[in-house]
Amino acid sequence: MMRRRTTLLAGCTALVLALGATACGSSDPVSAGGGAKALAGQTVTVAGVWSGSEQKNFQKVLDAFSAKTGAKTQFTSTGDNVSTVVGSKIEGGNAPDVVMVPQVGVLQQFAQQGWLKPLSTTTQQSVDTNYAPVWKNYGSVDGTLYGLYFKAAHKSTVWYSPDALDQAGVTPPTTYADLLKAGHTVSDSGLAAFSIGGQDGWTLTDWFENIYLSQAGPEKYDALATHKLKWTDASVAKALGTLGTLFKDKQLIAGGQKEALNTDFPGSVEKVFGPKPQAAMVYEGDFVAGVAKDQFGKTIGTDANFFPFPAVDGGKAPVVSGGDAAVVLKDGKNAKAGMKLLEYLATPEAAAVWAKAGGFLSPNKELDLASYGDDVTRATAKSLVSAGDSVRFDMSDQAPAAFGGTKGAGEWKLLQDFLRDPSDPKGTAAQLENAAAKAYKG
Template sequence: MISRRLFLGAVAAAAVSGCTPDVLGLSRSVRVAVSWSGTELRAFHSVLDGLGDLEYPVEVVPLGDDISTAFGPRSARRPDIVMLPQPGLVPRHLRDLDPIPAELVDRNREPYWDELLVHDGTTYGLPFKTAHKSAIWYRPSVLKQVGAEPPRTWSEWLALNRSLSLAGIRPLALGAGDGWVLTDFLENVLLGSAPAAYRALAVADDPRPSQVSAFAAALRLLGTMWSAPGTLAGGVERSLVQQFPDAIVEVFGHHRAAMVLATDFAEPVVRSFAVDPADVGLFTFPALSRGAAPPVVVGGDVIVLPRPTTDDARDLVRRLAAPAAADPWIATGGFLADGRTTGYSPELTRLAEQLVAPGSSPQFDLSDRLGQLGDLNGLWRVLTDFLIRIGNRGSDVVPEAVESALAELKQVES
């Protein structure tokens, strides 16, 4: 039996989109499961509204962090389309998915998608929304106070943090309540310092990061930043209970920090809470050493079709795949379309151009590639414990904390 909360959520979501659900059995709607909420969910409804008159109703079912339940046992509530925020799940659910219609497959899309979405020559997922996970939002006025520019290397970033701390300004707001913020940080450090090791872990059949020396080295590098006294706004205690929107408000609303690591989809939150709309800047994760390539980590949401697929579901996917379909969301901010570089704010234009720039080598979110090892009870928990051991406590605690993190990770691997 459908729960009251899910029933009311589905009806409310469908009402917002102007579509009629079939919860009373009056019509056969196309059910779309999504993880989005708040402004993102409203933006997706605007996309649906922009598709014009449809010959079928559309029911949007917001599942939040429970999106993986869309692949549960077959039932009358099984969604027809899933907007999947973890493309790494696709290889694990091939038996549950129908292929994407061949005419919708973009042969020119970025190669990191094919590694996850194409199996034995068949495509099982269609990129809808790209997430740039190497973006740092900041207030330019604060950097000007200490006569600094956005850092170009990791050592320059550490130096900037010291300058800000000496001036009584907390450099970093950290949304550690969202474990993916911590994994994004580590992934950027690992990709920037040891790209070959990153790739090897991403494609390994049985990844064992605890046994990779470059992974341990990346933890030590990350520890130098998180452990520096005065770096984290509110200390470890506040960082642990902050989700990423809270950390953004710390920077742009409360002015208790100078910068925050947050993806492109943070843009609407930044714009909503910025006390001074002109005091918004963005730089991308700096190179780990002079002359090295800066890391570019990406994620995203993909469209998949749970079996059995209906003609109406395939028609809706065709409409969502049209180049102009996402324009309403792009207009509200916080959306990057795969391969597209126009129509964005200046900040997101920079991110979009970096993703397709010659010589740029974006790599997909490692924690997603690691499967269960990279999720809530794996790398998320390990990095949360690592932060607790080192946050604002000075570099002397880092070596022991790294060893503890590797030992904890080894237990997860086994």
């Protein structure tokens, strides 16, 4: 459980561990560089996928680091293809010092290519103290910690319009069977139950992963995520069949399968929270709230709320996460200062900067929940941190990009095909195994 209150002594202890502080209680805590303004005159270059409001809010974190250390920072948005952009920068002799990596598979790729520096002892101590072990595991390759998870996503949240559910007389369900039953009740009231953004294949992988984790359990989830279990295992076809029950029910999906395949993720949120609602619920991560609030002016907790993705077939309710891990490149011109940035990012102080700005969850269990701006975000953050080691990282993000992260190919395309025609779960499982085998071999 995350503590709601942090005493001055505990706060100083955390800072001593994370920043190497020697003076506690002063009005200007000792900087991450080991002394006030210790990095003055130095510049730390950072690359990551973030743009728009995410980039703007992360810049606030970088500015706070600058204020503490005197270092300047320079952020470059890479777009979605981090691996290609960073690889080309390394080859061109212009490697950034720090990269915010959005996929476990990419972090592993960087480490295996020898691009990364192991994290400092100070950062490792912070991770051991402030994070559940699962986050250390996902940041490590062959037992060496390379990645610090700074920003997390909670991908086991079903977002809904309270008015729509109230009008249908429906309360948030706790089992998948009740979810479909509630969906039929909603649709009988004149509004489709679910909006699905099938044009973006990654949303479909998230549906599958939540069902699979709850139905098959964490051991099989871990084995499938690393391809130690083949996709032809009976558990995969079973989960696909469970998902197919929803996909083939035209009464439940706004516009049916065809419209779902022509709806991207923002469009799926619009169908629930936009000016002309077409559905009552949309499944996706906590970031749905940001779209509902920023694009459609919804008040989170009043006009938009969530319930946990329900348990499937008697299993435990799943907690699937994603996140962005900070890594330090060996070839960066100022990797030493980059490592000091990670020491700062490992502190609850750094996480609080973005938490206050919104659109952010931290896996750092020492971050005071009061740092978040609304009760719904606090509830989401509490759910993520309280899950501890039962959290499982997004399966497709753990896979090679050719299978789990490429538009029009691999898992994304095959699940889109399955949405179009969910009649043959075993056949789809066989196709997934064929694509996975090629990607993992490559």
